[in-house]
Amino acid sequence: MRTSPITTPLLEAQNLMRRYWMRRGAFGKATEVRAVDGVSLSLERGKTLGLVGESGCGKSTTGRLVLGLETPDAGTVAFQGAPMPAPGTAPWRAQRARMQMVFQDPLGALDRRLTIGVQVREPLDIHGIGDAAAREKRVLHLLHATGLRPEQAERYPHELSGGQRQRAVLARALATDPALLVCDEPISALDVSIQAQVMNLLVKLQREFGTAILFISHDLRAVRQVSHRVAVMYLGRIVEEGEPDDVLHSPAHPYSQALVSAIPHPGRGGQRILLQGDPPNPADRPSGCAFHPRCPVAFARCSQESPALTARPDGRLVACHLAHEPAIARAA
């Protein structure tokens, strides 16, 4: 289900792990924080994988790892079948033309001293694509494709609205026609009305450019709108992965259930699952299943044994003891 054996997927990440060391106080002992702990994912050409989870669950780090902006402490990332070169090296820089990132804060991601046109052209200049005339044409084409007017090429980032800036960031990211786009919370800094526009634009651009997208968001509905598959992350691990509609309609993992129930719904009051306990602290990982202290249906085994992410008969990947053994679920 995850990988077809014949064609290699565009992006294949295996057991990614990223640790940080955190020190409490001036002389405190450094404690290990596993931001990402054994994440595997694969992405087909032209498809979108949505990555959802609460803040601090490691979804942005996962995005940076698969882009090769950081090197994982363990695990591998393969892009078009080849391993990732080390960050900062010449092959790594050349590979940037094939994979791009869209940031959460478009104003921060743009250089406020350069006009939009210059910045959209910059990837072409960096990678030496086409001559001057071809680059100009490409810039105009990109501006048009992202819904910006040609004269806005002369504007500075602060002269545009938030949505227009994110369009400019998208135009820049797509300049080299990359095969992979990692969108890290691309809409959370925007107004609700603009969010929908930018998401529709993403879908349109994906159809036009055939780009694979890793869409990172904490908004389950946004992810559903653009994704072909959804992965739910909790404390550095993927706890559930499947088709967006399936995950949204019948979430299998208790954490996904809580997430789905948190989506506001007219006419369905009072059914929200309110999670107990504090948000997770990656420096102090619970034993067994990381979710068990907050899980409404946890039982003894959950605190001892960490559930593996395995496929259910219907193809959904779930990391929960209960989801695979409905008998226990009923007994509990």
Place this chain on the structure above:
Amino acid sequence: MSDVAIAAPAARRFRLPPTLVMFALGWVGLMLATAFLADVLAPYSYTALDLRNRLAPPIGFGGVLIHPLGTDELGRDVFSRLIYSIRMSLLIAFGATLIGAALGTSLGFLAAHFRGLVEQCVMALVDFSASIPFLILALSVLAFFGNSLTLFICLLGLHAWERYARIARGLAISAGSQGYAAAVRQLGASPWRNYGRHVLPNIASTLIVSMTLAFPEIILLESGLSFLGLGVQPPETSLGSMVGYGREYLTRAPWILLSPAAVIVLTTFSVSVLGDWLRDRLDPTLR
């Protein structure tokens, strides 16, 4: 962007800068012209003696016409000496400021780019440099290596480099960890492009302000060292050495000291005003 610029906003028309800035521009321009044209402008050589007109006051205070700003105790023309002093002091101040800014910014960028050991070494140097009284360092270097103009300028260039290094490192790190520099890096830009084309223009305003602060300091430092006899050596002359030298005649012939002092004040003031104005002009968000 030739064919895109059809409807470029017409609001960015040229506007005359404020009066104060115009004055500062004019003054700095005058100083630069004086420095470049010193040989043409000066009526006498700065060592020429006129023993009959020693300690002559300026015109309007009972002086003689041939020495418009008076003469010193050896009868040397203050106006001519002032012109040559301006050339020398501007050379030292601009040279040292630029050396300090270039050195500090490069080291700051190196620290921000490589982090780790390089950063620790640079920051150790910064702390070292900030903790040594500069005058003592300058004294010892000049005492050991003798005095030459090149060495003197380079030495003064070391005066404020740690400030630029700190600023450049801090701003480059913040831009690199989250923001435009990180975005440009992941576009595949080389470090040269990233630092030269993006980080440097973005932090230039802060550096320029820092430079306009350092510029007067260097002029004053040069005056101090020249006063101690370690700066510009006679018969060469600079604004600082003129002030230091004229101090002895403060009560009898104040014009020897007052004219170079006025030039120092006006120049440092103009540079500060210009720097402030330039910072605003260079920022497209403030237009």
